[in-house]
Amino acid sequence: MKFIDYPDRELMMFALADQLASGLNMALRQNGRASFSVPGGTTPGAVFDILSGLDIGWDRVTVIPNDERWVPEDHERSNARLIRQRLLRGHAARAAFVSLHADTPEPEAAMDRIAAAVTPHLPLSVLLLGMGADMHTASLFPGGDRLAEALAPDAPAVLPMRAAAADEPRVTLTARALADAMAIHVLITGAEKRRAIEAAETLPPETAPIRALLANATVHWAE
Numbered sequence: 666m667k668f669i670d671y672p673d674r675e676l677m678m679f680a681l682a683d684q685l686a687s688g689l690n691m692a693l694r695q696n697g698r699a700s701f702s703v704p705g706g707t708t709p710g711a712v713f714d715i716l717s718g719l720d721i722g723w724d725r726v727t728v729i730p731n732d733e734r735w736v737p738e739d740h741e742r743s744n745a746r747l748i749r750q751r752l753l754r755g756h757a758a759r760a761a762f763v764s765l766h767a768d769t770p771e772p773e774a775a776m777d778r779i780a781a782a783v784t785p786h787l788p789l790s791v792l793l794l795g796m797g798a799d800m801h802t803a804s805l806f807p808g809g810d811r812l813a814e815a816l817a818p819d820a821p822a823v824l825p826m827r828a829a830a831a832d833e834p835r836v837t838l839t840a841r842a843l844a845d846a847m848a849i850h851v852l853i854t855g856a857e858k859r860r861a862i863e864a865a866e867t868l869p870p871e872t873a874p875i876r877a878l879l880a881n882a883t884v885h886w887a888e
Contacts, residue, residue: 666879671887681885682715688848692790693722700786702729704795705744713752724759732804732837733765765836772825772836783822792846796875800865804837805874815839840877849882
């Protein structure tokens with residue numbers, strides 16, 4: 666992995682937004698369209714705010730969450746809700762959005778439908794990931810009930826996932842779908858996560874799922 670240590674978070678957010686925009690512009694020039702997969706959570710919000718103000722051909726970009734909690738999209742814990750509020754506004758309101766949620770009681774009933782919506786946009790043009798202190802990324806959790814399947818080289822594009830660390834059932838892009846992205850960026854902050862990602866380099870993906878994506882990733886870190 667390539668590790669970039671920034672002197673402060675504000676500088677990191679602007680520099681990362683610039684790299685993400687450059688990756689999207691390159692994909693648009695080469696292919697006419699681009700796919701952009703992003704995490705939920707609060708950390709990337711500042712990056713989303715910057716990106717939403719950039720005019721980079723958003724009408725030819727499709728945004729896909731890395732993963733989703735199985736809650737309605739207006740729920741406070743929905744990744745789609747955060748992405749719509751912080752990224753899909755301003756110039757970026759013109760982007761298309763692929764939801765990883767459907768109106769079914771359990772995610773398993775919607776997997777075929779969600780996979781059919783995601784697959785046409787693979788391989789991803791640009792991928793932005795976060796990481797938990799437990800070294801999970803997207804909803805690839807250590808101890809997840811389908812983690813081995815999600816890490817397999819022949820994994821489908823999306824899978825449901827349940828784990829002790831997750832309060833709700835999840836849907837996640839699999840390691841294969843994530844690792845095939847043309848550009849991979851990981852955004853983390855704080856000393857604990859820096860120690861975690863450094864440890865992950867020496868651990869198997871079954872223990873540290875982020876490890877499956879580090880070979881070609883640029884990690885952006887600030888205290």
